[in-house]
Amino acid sequence: MGSVTVRETELGRKRRARRMARLLEAIHPDAHCELDHGSPLELAVATILSAQCTDQRVNEVTPILFRKYPTAAAYAGADRAELETLIKPTGFFRNKTDSLIKLGQALVDRYGGEVPGKMADLDSLPGIGRKTANVILGNAFGVPGLTVDTHFARLVGRWEWTAEVDPVKIEHAVGALIERREWTMLSHRIIFHGRRVCHARKPACGACALARDCPAYGTGPTEPDAAAKLVKGPRADEIVAMARAT
Ligand code: SF4
Numbered sequence: 517m518g519s520v521t522v523r524e525t526e527l528g529r530k531r532r533a534r535r536m537a538r539l540l541e542a543i544h545p546d547a548h549c550e551l552d553h554g555s556p557l558e559l560a561v562a563t564i565l566s567a568q569c570t571d572q573r574v575n576e577v578t579p580i581l582f583r584k585y586p587t588a589a590a591y592a593g594a595d596r597a598e599l600e601t602l603i604k605p606t607g608f609f610r611n612k613t614d615s616l617i618k619l620g621q622a623l624v625d626r627y628g629g630e631v632p633g634k635m636a637d638l639d640s641l642p643g644i645g646r647k648t649a650n651v652i653l654g655n656a657f658g659v660p661g662l663t664v665d666t667h668f669a670r671l672v673g674r675w676e677w678t679a680e681v682d683p684v685k686i687e688h689a690v691g692a693l694i695e696r697r698e699w700t701m702l703s704h705r706i707i708f709h710g711r712r713v714c715h716a717r718k719p720a721c722g723a724c725a726l727a728r729d730c731p732a733y734g735t736g737p738t739e740p741d742a743a744a745k746l747v748k749g750p751r752a753d754e755i756v757a758m759a760r761a762t
Pocket residue numbers: 674713714715719720721722724725726727730731732733734735736
């Protein structure tokens with residue numbers, strides 16, 4: 517366990533990263549975008565609402581929201597007070613309302629009301645940073661993208677895939693290790709692993725099938741039973757069993 521040497525070569529790191537990526541696929545076969553959506557616009561809106569809020573809470577709000585505002589033009593012409601009330605449960609609702617209205621206006625003014633499918637265009641839209649753009653590209657347009665959120669940054673740091681801390685630099689560093697076509701699903705799997713196993717405070721190291729390749733093994737409890745209790749989600753039993761089998 518934790519057998520990674522400090523003098524790992526670039527090639528060694530790439531091989532280890534790809535091995536871990538394959539294991540992540542086996543550990544989290546259910547990984548997916550957890551924001552409910554049926555179109556690029558809905559995903560853009562849901563992603564804006566997900567800032568500082570759980571995906572679950574966003575999914576509680578969006579069914580009514582999407583019915584009431586089915587187009588970019590509807591957001592552009594929204595009644596601010598009404599929109600604020602609808603999205604209030606997601607927090608920071610004034611800023612988010614502002615972003616949604618401005619996003620609607622920009623889409624109507626510059627893109628005929630459609631969400632564009634290119635990074636440069638998405639990145640220029642109000643409320644949509646590079647992370648959000650990658651979520652939209654990967655999940656609504658099928659363009660591979662790495663979504664560097666807080667889980668992703670923490671985990672690839674622990675795995676010593678990169679020493680970068682800036683999200684864009686992390687994105688490029690991980691992009692150089694993993695094949696492009698894997699990027700979108702890898703992002704979901706890493707985020708699932710961060711939510712279910714490799715927690716910020718107490719990672720479940722003793723119940724983690726990545727342990728052999730992880731330089732941070734031992735950051736959390738290594739005793740199997742204690743670690744198993746830390747694993748979250750509907751597939752916790754399978755995740756623990758997989759770690760025991762490795
Ligand atoms: S849970 Fe522990 S062993 Fe697993 S990836 Fe996180 S730090 Fe590494």
